[in-house]
Amino acid sequence: MNGGPLVSVRGVHRRFGSGATAVHALRDVTFELAAGTMTALVGRSGSGKTTLLNIIGGLDRPDSGTVLVDGTDVTALDEDGLSLLRREKVSYVFQTFGLIPVLSAAENVGAPLRLARVPPVERERRVALLLDLVGLAAHAEQLPAELSGGQQQRVAIARALAASPRLLIADEPTGQLDAETGLSVMALLRGVVESEGVTAFVSTHDPTMLALADRVIRINDGQLHEHPGLRSDRQLDEHPGMRSDGRLDGGSHGRDDS
Template sequence: MLSVRGVHRSFGAGPSAVHALRDVSFDLAPGTMAALIGRSGSGKTTLLNVIGGLDRPDSGTVLVDGTDVTALDEDGLSRLRRDRVAYVFQTFGLIPVLSAAENVGAPLRLARVPAAERERRVELLLELVGLADHARQRPGELSGGQQQRVAIARALAASPRLLIADEPTGQLDAETGLSVMALLRGVVESEGVTALVSTHDPTMVALADRVIRIADGRLEGQLGEQAGGQDVT
């Protein structure tokens, strides 16, 4: 599903250049939930942005579902993010004036999905994230955890193949954050997506199938198939 090979990304030039990614390579199989861990400034967000086509590497390749992301033009990247790659951010990114259902359905409207089909998909996704009873509420009327659940439902609206989540629990308390991570775990299993989730929280890493550790732009190692009990500090 995801193949990253020899990815480098630097910002600036000369002695002051910041090498955000250095020869990063790894693969993720379909239906895998992987936790990307590392200290702030280690390169996690840059790596996620390169994989999702929000940033371009200086060298190397990224294949998502067989498509070379690094070779796409802007139109190709837009189609990739619309059809096959979805993002969840820690800031939620919901449209304040729209209800939960309208936020979830927004990507389907852009894709011109027929109204009846769109409504069925929105209803199914809100049920999946446990918010069927909050469909008509706006983001300001929801808790942080509920807003993140809406954001996850919206990310799944177009049935993406790859879900990228950048610190999705960063603004949530520990208990709510754990429930959101458990939801992501369930989504991987029920929707059949592959998920790459960056996080700082060791308790959340235990829910992942794989752990990828990054430090100073380099992968330090992939800590096996089961993350539970591993030291992720």
Template sequence: MSDGDDKEPTGPAGAPLLRVRDVHRRFGSGTATVHALRGVSFDVAAGTMVALVGRSGSGKTTLLNVVGGLDRPDAGSLHVDGTDVTALDEDGLSRLRRGRVAYVFQTFGLIPVLSAAENVGAPLRLARLPSAERERRVELLLELVGLADHARQRPAELSGGQQQRVAIARALAASPRLLIADEPTGQLDAETGLSVMALLRGVVESEGVTALVSTHDPVMMALADRVIRISDGRVDG
């Protein structure tokens, strides 16, 4: 069984980076059962950005959590970069999330007492990357997101848009294959949100990462290579 921590591609050449097949997820029981996902199937090609679109309660967040190994489906299968996510144990899922899959949330999730550089470097410190190599990677990522001059500032000293940029840089620290972003511009004004969306588009192209982004924003949909619509736990697109 794959443990999810090998960063080399494991799928056959030309295979989708993400393959979701007949995934179901239910919450509750009896008459109180909620069918959050109802037989969801789709593929995502490597190096593309896909917008996941749907109303609140449509199943977007549940789908993202299942894809990223934060939740387990009741039925169906998921493969990320050739790894069967549904076959992993808890340790394997943890390694998957530390290596191949990364998250960006609308609440940023930065550590308040750490500087921007320290937040970005936190995953690399956990991975025990040598100090000099870690510092080079952090510097490169802060440059990528346009925050090289804000490396020593803490989250409270940064704007919302800057904090989200730090969160994106942190998500990219371990060079993930798949970047999952759940409403990444939900707490930002329109202008700042646009700059963050453009950054995500640029990251897909410059870092070669694959991105699955849930959004209500038509601009993000326009920037995406593909739009998947979800309604009542089913997808179309």
């Protein structure tokens, strides 16, 4: 499943503010992400995790350095190019779920497909497939406010997968979830990396989630420290609801308590 690097970050610097009060969010960050892997980015609050994710996803620009995503130099793209990048190659899963409140679960999942102008029949088929994948087929018409936190995050993951991205960036996707729900969400991410072949770059500060990652990168004061980590099959297998094929078998019954 692992291949060549999908993401290549070289010498990225990012500073906020200037002078004595300047904050160096990233300092000479260099690393690569192999395609089809799940990499965890850990670090304390304010360590630069979100800044790094935003720069890779084209939501922010580095002061210096380059970022290649699937061979595209993100730092050289203009606004429209960045939007196109996010639309076609990079998807986000946010800590706050990032769902559009006025859209139902199905509509939220279908939003990237509408952006890609996928024909309605094909769109509906894929939305149904994705909701089934995340175990929310029965909640398709519910608005985000009617779903639990865990369910919302699953909808967010389904939406992130809708446009078949090469890279899935998840910024503390379990930050607002209880431990059990968080684990199920991480397991879901792990599962889709394997089943969909997508490359996932997930920031978290929850050490219990690290076992699900193929690789762990630690960031501290804007500098990276490689932290070799192994995926714990035992931990994965022990998690209730996770099937051996990496897909969730439940979660669609009732609300998660989050």
